[in-house]
Amino acid sequence: MKKTLTTLVLLSATMLAVQAQQVPQVANVLGRRTTSLNGSWHYIVDVQEEGYYDYRMNPTQHGFFRNAKPEKPEDLIEYDFDKSEEMTIPSDWNTRDERLFFYEGTVWFCKKFSIDASQLKEGWRKLLYFGAVNYEAYVYVNGHRMGRHVGGFTPFNFDITDQLREGENFVIVKVDNKRHAEDVPTQIFDWWNYGGITRDVLLVDVPSTYIENYSLQLLSLDDRRLAFTVTLNKAEAGHQVTLRIPELKVERTVTTSADGTATAFLKAKPQLWSPVNPKLYAVEISLNDETITDEVGFRTISTRGKQILLNGEPIFLKGISIHEEKAFGGGRANCTDDAHTLLSWAKELGCNFVRLAHYPHNEYAVREAERMGILVWSEIPVYWTIAWKNFATYQNAEAQLHDMIARDHNRANVIIWSIANETPHSPERDQFLGRLATYARSQDSTRLISMAMEVTGAANYHNKLQDNMNRYVDVVAFNQYIGWYRDVNDAPKMTWEIPYDKPVIISEFGGGAKAGLHGPKNQRWTEEFQENLYRENTAMLDKIDGLAGTTPWILKDFRSPRRVLTGIQDYYNRKGLISDQGEKKLAFDVLKKWYEGK
Ligand code: GCB
Numbered sequence: 037m038k039k040t041l042t043t044l045v046l047l048s049a050t051m052l053a054v055q056a057q058q059v060p061q062v063a064n065v066l067g068r069r070t071t072s073l074n075g076s077w078h079y080i081v082d083v084q085e086e087g088y089y090d091y092r093m094n095p096t097q098h099g100f101f102r103n104a105k106p107e108k109p110e111d112l113i114e115y116d117f118d119k120s121e122e123m124t125i126p127s128d129w130n131t132r133d134e135r136l137f138f139y140e141g142t143v144w145f146c147k148k149f150s151i152d153a154s155q156l157k158e159g160w161r162k163l164l165y166f167g168a169v170n171y172e173a174y175v176y177v178n179g180h181r182m183g184r185h186v187g188g189f190t191p192f193n194f195d196i197t198d199q200l201r202e203g204e205n206f207v208i209v210k211v212d213n214k215r216h217a218e219d220v221p222t223q224i225f226d227w228w229n230y231g232g233i234t235r236d237v238l239l240v241d242v243p244s245t246y247i248e249n250y251s252l253q254l255l256s257l258d259d260r261r262l263a264f265t266v267t268l269n270k271a272e273a274g275h276q277v278t279l280r281i282p283e284l285k286v287e288r289t290v291t292t293s294a295d296g297t298a299t300a301f302l303k304a305k306p307q308l309w310s311p312v313n314p315k316l317y318a319v320e321i322s323l324n325d326e327t328i329t330d331e332v333g334f335r336t337i338s339t340r341g342k343q344i345l346l347n348g349e350p351i352f353l354k355g356i357s358i359h360e361e362k363a364f365g366g367g368r369a370n371c372t373d374d375a376h377t378l379l380s381w382a383k384e385l386g387c388n389f390v391r392l393a394h395y396p397h398n399e400y401a402v403r404e405a406e407r408m409g410i411l412v413w414s415e416i417p418v419y420w421t422i423a424w425k426n427f428a429t430y431q432n433a434e435a436q437l438h439d440m441i442a443r444d445h446n447r448a449n450v451i452i453w454s455i456a457n458e459t460p461h462s463p464e465r466d467q468f469l470g471r472l473a474t475y476a477r478s479q480d481s482t483r484l485i486s487m488a489m490e491v492t493g494a495a496n497y498h499n500k501l502q503d504n505m506n507r508y509v510d511v512v513a514f515n516q517y518i519g520w521y522r523d524v525n526d527a528p529k530m531t532w533e534i535p536y537d538k539p540v541i542i543s544e545f546g547g548g549a550k551a552g553l554h555g556p557k558n559q560r561w562t563e564e565f566q567e568n569l570y571r572e573n574t575a576m577l578d579k580i581d582g583l584a585g586t587t588p589w590i591l592k593d594f595r596s597p598r599r600v601l602t603g604i605q606d607y608y609n610r611k612g613l614i615s616d617q618g619e620k621k622l623a624f625d626v627l628k629k630w631y632e633g634k
Contacts, residue, residue, distance in 0.1 A: 057182040057183050057195055058182065058192065058193075059163065059193060060248055060249075060269070061193060061248075061442050062163055062165065062240055062248055062249075063248065063250065064328060064446070065165050065236075065240055066399065067330045068240050068326075069326075070165075070238040070241070072236065073149055073164075073207065073239060074126060076147075077123055077125045077145045077146060078118065078120045078121070078147075079120060079129070079145050080120045080146075081142075082141070082210075083142070085142050085212075087099050087100030087115065087210070088174075100210070101181065102179045103117055103206055103208060117144075121133075123232075125237060126232075126234050126235050126236055126237070127233075127367070128232045129143055129232045130228065130230055130367075131365075131368075136231075138597070140213050140215065141231075142210060142211065142212045142214075143231065143232065144209070144210050144211075145211060145233060146206060146207070147237070148204055148206045150203060150205065151203070151205055155241075159244050160243055161195055161241075162195070162200060162242075163196070163239070163240040164177065164193060164194045164207065165191060165193040165237070165238045165239070166192055166209075166233065166237055167235025167236040167237075167370070167398060168190060168234050168398070169185065169209065169211055169234065170188030170189070170211070170229070170230060171187070171214075172184065172186045172213075173209050173210065173211055174210040176209070176210075177194075177200070177207050177208075178201065178205055180199050182194040182199070186432060187435065187439070188213070189395040189397075189416075189417065189440075190436050190439035190440060191235070191443060192439070207237075211232060212231075213229055215229060217423055218423040218426050218428065220417055220418060220422065220429060220432045220433045221394070221417035222420065222422050224420065224421075226596050226598050227359055227394065227594060228361075228595035234368045235398050236370070242326065243324060245272065246323065247269075247321060248268060249442060250264070250266040251446060252319065253448075254334040260306070261302060261303060261304070262302045262304050263300075264290070265298070267297045268296040268297070269296070270296050271294060272294070273292055273296075276289050277289065277290050277298060277321065277323045278322045278323075279319070281319050281320075281332075282318065283317050284304045284306055306334040308347045309334055310335060310346060310347060310409070311410065314333065314406065316333045316448075318331060319331065331407075335448050337451045337482070339484065339510055341537055342538065342581070343539060344451075344539045344584045351388070351584075352583075352584060353388065353389040353584060353585025353586070353587075354385075354585065354634055355389035355585055355587035355588075356387050356391070356587055356588060356591045357390070357393045357587045358590065359592070362374050363377035364617060364618050365616055366594070366616065369398070371400055372404050374401075375398075375401035375405070376404055376408075379405055380408075381592070383408065384628070385628050385631060386628050386634075387410065387631065388411055389413070389585060390405060390411070390413070391413040391454075392413065392414050393415065394417050394457055395416065396414055396436070396444075397414075399443060399444070402450065403447070405449050410449060412447070413486070414440060414450050414452070415457065416436045416437050416455060418455060418457070419457045420457070420458055420459065420460075424462065424464035424468045433468075437472060442479075445479075451483055452486050453483055453486075454488065454513070455469060456472070457487070458489075461503070469487065469508070470508055473508035484511050485508065485511075486510065486541065486543075487513065488543040489501065489512070491514055497523075497526065497529040498530075498531050499532050500533040501514055501533070501534045501536075510538065510539075511539050512538045513540070513541040514542065515542075515545070515589070516545055517544070517547070518573065519545075519569040519572055520569060525558075527569075528575070534582060539584035540580060540584055541583075541587065542577055542583070542586040543587050544587065544589040544590075545573050545577075545586070545588050546569070546589040547611060548566065549562060549563045549565060549566035549623065550562075550610055550615075551614075551615035551621050561610070563621045564622065566611075566621060567621075567622035567623045570630075574626065589611050590612055590613075591612060592613075593608045593609060593611070593616040594608065594609050613627065
């Protein structure tokens, strides 16, 4: 989107006026008082952004956000949300409207909702919360701009109280999923660029002073103390916050200091959360009239040499990679049922771990994995050739990292924050990622940091991992496609050298197969080819010193515009162990058997 100087000035002036409405992410919306704005929304497809720019490409005051209606018979208004089509939100427009299957651009969404006087009661505020919108969102309430958000996979919210009126109100969102080189992710990536309001929209009721975020976790195995920290939305001293964990007979009131935070250490002997005992405790956190509920598990995660230790014991991470797509067919997933089906397949494979690729997945998925005893690697879409030299790109990546951690830092199953995938080596990239890793650690020093690297120095069947980012990560992870993109039939000859005293995860390996296509094992796309590739790869991986886990690519075939081979791919990446119709391919059993022996 090219903007003239005037446009920029205009835009930033408007931005200044509205930035005050965007407030830091409010954590754990699922445990608060909310009203859902999910359901039917009207939408208008706006290919040339007619609803935002005038015919000189200047932002117009008469944009669609006004939701204007003709007042006199001669009035000219060339849009009408009330008469436009409807779409169920959350969803992706590519799946909901077949005309929009390949569409990348702007769609406007409008939803009416009503507010009664009792809801506007003195002192309470209403936050308008979006679980995620891909990619850029301009949000308006009753015609007033609340703010802009970029990044397709993280939550954001606005305090809209002052714009609300008793009776009917409306929210309008301009969503744009066009790709740009300086965005995160960048212009090319191997998954579908699903556009839309892809996660829940909620009104969250909060008092004027409210709990913005909190953290509750086990300090160490030895003294079994819990560390509790709470952060209010205001830097004010003297507010009393009470934590209750009835099953552990914990009840403690803390008082905030001038920065609006309070911390306490509590003696407790919780059962430890683990894949075999995913024990969660009901928790209540109260400030005046507001009580937030949550379920929290307690565990420790650390490394010792080349081992990953869960609760002090070595664990082999039997994993699988997953995209956030519905179990059957394509389309964005966003509910516990979607997650449950995918995670049940992972369990059937024998997994205790999933890599939620390549962006933060929805909160339901992370919580369902926690209930099912599945550990999680969570990542941001710093993928392939990011604009390393552009500081705004760095800030965007950091904001996404911040918001992922802020949302999920109380989940016991999340053990790894990953900051990047398959990025080309350069000093600028090292600087960008080094800074990002340092930032991740400053936000959460209790989890492991990793990233999916690549082996760059391979010669004569000898593969040596060399990456300057080694010094920033706790776990060395890399993707390798022996048997698919390189060295078909040569897996048995491969040797591996990882010259770092850190645990090693193979964050991807695999190959494509079309479910139901059978033939000899050297014929591409047959299930037998993939089956053989998994046999040879697993045997090869067994020889890697310090192997602490794997997340093969991938659980289920997923949509990708890069995969155009007619009759085989048909816009699906076919590396799934399960087809997009839920059929298990032969390789599924190979991995399952290998995991049985681990
Ligand atoms: C990779 C990428 C992943 C792709 C996969 C593939 O290395 O990390 O996003 O989908 O390869 O299938 O080529």
